[in-house]
Amino acid sequence: xxGTMLFMPGICFSRDRSIDSxxxxxxxxxxxxxxxxxxxxxxxxxxxxxxxxxxxxxxxFLVPTxxxxxxxxxxxxxxxxxxxxxxxxxxxxLHRQVVxxxxxxxxxxxxxxxxxxxxxxxxxxxxxxxxxSPFYYxxxxxxxxxxxxxxxxxxxxxxRPRTNNTQxxxxxxxxxxxxxxxxxxxxxxxxxxxSFKVNAYMDMDDENIVLPERCITESKFRFLGNNISxxxxxxxxxxxxxxxxxxxxxxxxxxxxxxxxxxTQTESDIYLHKxxxxxxxxxxxxxxxxxxxxKNLADVFWDNIGYNMINSTHAxxxxxxxxxxxxxxxxxxxxxGSRGFAYKIDIGLQYSFNKHRYLxxxxxxxxxxxIKQFFYNAPLRMTYNPKRNGYAEITWANGNRTNHASLVxxxxxxxxxxxxxxEFKDESFKVVNNVEAFDxxxxxxxxxxxxxxxxxxxxxxxxxxPDAFYSFAPLLTLHFKPWQQxxxxxxxxxERGIKGVFKSNLxxxxxxxxxxxxHDMNAMRKINMRAGTGFYTQRxxxxxxxxxxxxxxxxxxxxxxxxxxxxQLLDSRLYNESNYYIRGHLTFESPLLAxxxxxxxxxxxxxxxxxxxxxxxxxxxxxxxxxxxxxTRYLSTGFFANFxxxxxxxxxxxxxxxxxxxx
Numbered sequence: 243x244x245g246t247m248l249f250m251p252g253i254c255f256s257r258d259r260s261i262d263s264x265x266x267x268x269x270x271x272x273x274x275x276x277x278x279x280x281x282x283x284x285x286x287x288x289x290x291x292x293x294x295x296x297x298x299x300x301x302x303f304l305v306p307t308x309x310x311x312x313x314x315x316x317x318x319x320x321x322x323x324x325x326x327x328x329x330x331x332x333x334x335x336l337h338r339q340v341v342x343x344x345x346x347x348x349x350x351x352x353x354x355x356x357x358x359x360x361x362x363x364x365x366x367x368x369x370x371x372x373x374x375s376p377f378y379y380x381x382x383x384x385x386x387x388x389x390x391x392x393x394x395x396x397x398x399x400x401x402r403p404r405t406n407n408t409q410x411x412x413x414x415x416x417x418x419x420x421x422x423x424x425x426x427x428x429x430x431x432x433x434x435x436x437s438f439k440v441n442a443y444m445d446m447d448d449e450n451i452v453l454p455e456r457c458i459t460e461s462k463f464r465f466l467g468n469n470i471s472x473x474x475x476x477x478x479x480x481x482x483x484x485x486x487x488x489x490x491x492x493x494x495x496x497x498x499x500x501x502x503x504x505x506t507q508t509e510s511d512i513y514l515h516k517x518x519x520x521x522x523x524x525x526x527x528x529x530x531x532x533x534x535x536x537k538n539l540a541d542v543f544w545d546n547i548g549y550n551m552i553n554s555t556h557a558x559x560x561x562x563x564x565x566x567x568x569x570x571x572x573x574x575x576x577x578x579g580s581r582g583f584a585y586k587i588d589i590g591l592q593y594s595f596n597k598h599r600y601l602x603x604x605x606x607x608x609x610x611x612x613i614k615q616f617f618y619n620a621p622l623r624m625t626y627n628p629k630r631n632g633y634a635e636i637t638w639a640n641g642n643r644t645n646h647a648s649l650v651x652x653x654x655x656x657x658x659x660x661x662x663x664x665e666f667k668d669e670s671f672k673v674v675n676n677v678e679a680f681d682x683x684x685x686x687x688x689x690x691x692x693x694x695x696x697x698x699x700x701x702x703x704x705x706x707x708p709d710a711f712y713s714f715a716p717l718l719t720l721h722f723k724p725w726q727q728x729x730x731x732x733x734x735x736x737e738r739g740i741k742g743v744f745k746s747n748l749x750x751x752x753x754x755x756x757x758x759x760x761h762d763m764n765a766m767r768k769i770n771m772r773a774g775t776g777f778y779t780q781r782x783x784x785x786x787x788x789x790x791x792x793x794x795x796x797x798x799x800x801x802x803x804x805x806x807x808x809x810q811l812l813d814s815r816l817y818n819e820s821n822y823y824i825r826g827h828l829t830f831e832s833p834l835l836a837x838x839x840x841x842x843x844x845x846x847x848x849x850x851x852x853x854x855x856x857x858x859x860x861x862x863x864x865x866x867x868x869x870x871x872x873x874t875r876y877l878s879t880g881f882f883a884n885f886x887x888x889x890x891x892x893x894x895x896x897x898x899x900x901x902x903x904x905x
């Protein structure tokens with residue numbers, strides 16, 4: 243054995259390393275050298291899955307999508323038949339047509355586990371926007387490779403990450419030398435509290451489809467003492483095709499005719515156990531037992547209440563559809579040092595007249611505990627031309643309670659310094675029509691009406707000042723996209739206040755220009771840039787400044803919503819103090835930047851960001867913000883410092899809860 247070990251390095255060294263490099267480069271170039279599947283290709287997909295609760299406790303009820311298996315039986319089985327429609331080689335839609343199983347109401351459990359069923363091996367990421375593929379050329383810097391020959395044309399390629407991070411996987415693949423095509427692959431990893439192992443056997447009949455023929459995924463979920471095991475099998479080229487009109491039908495008999503393989507012994511045992519339990523319950527039940535009937539109805543009622551407390555509600559009936567975010571959802575909690583805690587909730591309603599015309603209502607509501615204010619934004623939109631983004635919209639919303647320095651000065655000049663000046667509640671009502679006139683320009687026209695009502699109207703009237711200010715203005719917004727999706731977008735806004743309409747008493751003319759650009763780089767890296775300016779060319783009164791693009795976002799809901807292109811530490815009153823602003827933002831995002839290389843901690847860091855923001859307004863020195871943030875499976879955190887000129891004023895942090903966001 244010792245002699246063999248000493249002799250092996252010599253054997254490895256004598257190998258032709260150029261063959262190893264050739265194998266890797268042919269894998270990396272396979273997608274380029276073969277024309278990939280085009281838009282419109284369809285595949286029929288059969289999927290079976292089992293769940294086993296090895297350990298569980300009451301906290302499992304609080305995990306989204308896990309409510310259905312948090313009680314009762316400890317093993318569950320499910321089957322689903324999908325129609326897969328391709329947009330291109332790496333983008334497709336899955337339409338579930340038939341479903342059956344022992345999960346109560348055939349609800350979806352651990353939907354993120356199902357994402358691991360269809361890896362895009364030759365794409366930048368294995369699954370949509372996560373996990374860097376070792377078979378994509380620019381990602382080679384994050385992996386180490388070992389090539390082992392099996393025959394003259396077949397090689398094993400082992401790969402492992404250079405750092406232990408949740409965005410990377412390790413495993414092996416069988417690869418053909420002549421084409422670089424992967425025959426089969428095994429890899430394992432961990433993402434979003436799920437550890438998984440994937441065995442994918444690729445479809446070798448069609449060189450233009452980079453889809454598995456079958457895929458087996460084993461996964462485990464551990465959280466607060468809960469331990470759930472799951473196994474999922476998927477078959478991607480089933481011969482039977484169903485009409486598109488079949489949608490999410492619960493039919494075990496139909497599923498038996500669609501199944502391309504036999505059930506496993508575990509799956510059959512779970513079905514059999516369920517049938518026996520149902521037979522025993524049916525034989526023991528008495529149709530005249532009203533007490534038992536009432537108890538069953540009560541169980542169903544509370545089951546639905548509990549499920550919807552934790553999970554999003556999706557319901558549809560004919561042309562109408564409803565979406566409601568969970569009533570108790572940690573994802574909608576956020577915190578920042580300057581603004582405190584906030585909680586938000588989303589509701590979505592849609593009524594479709596036909597596929598080209600539909601009505602939507604998507605109110606967003608939230609409460610800020612620090613300033614004790616309820617915020618809302620309720621847009622009602624009628625889409626009449628989806629192809630040209632044609633819609634008419636009515637929006638009712640409110641904003642921060644505001645004041646203006648000029649109003650404060652006028653009151654103090656009359657009443658004396660230190661006089662209490664109440665804030666004004668701001669409500670707005672906007673009516674717009676939008677249409678894409680050309681491929682590169684959208685035109686929005688409309689009207690906007692503001693009512694700013696004093697929080698202490700009696701005091702304002704007593705000192706001889708109006709207790710409310712109103713503004714009415716036509717508006718025009720132009721969106722220029724000369725480079726379509728690959729270039730920057732320029733927005734130009736114009737408002738002209740008119741006095742005397744619906745009690746309006748503010749006269750102004752306002753212009754705003756905004757440029758935004760998101761540049762996608764290799765390895766999931768991105769650069770977000772935004773610059774803009776706004777100014778008043780006419781002011782009939784110094785009271786109340788209100789810009790469209792320079793305002794505080796009170797209903798942001800996460801990392802991608804307002805962490806780029808917004809100021810995190812800027813005093814809210816400064817949004818309404820200046821007759822002009824000039825702003826700029828630059829954000830760099832990467833999954834493997836700095837913190838991800840730190841042992842242990844770096845394993846959980848999914849994305850990192852660096853922020854630079856600058857602002858110029860009236861009556862103050864130039865304002866700057868610098869920040870660093872990172873996102874994990876639990877929360878997204880950012881640390882910021884702001885400067886007026888060269889002097890640092892303060893530091894702060896912000897976080898939003900990411901736990902189960904992708905569930």
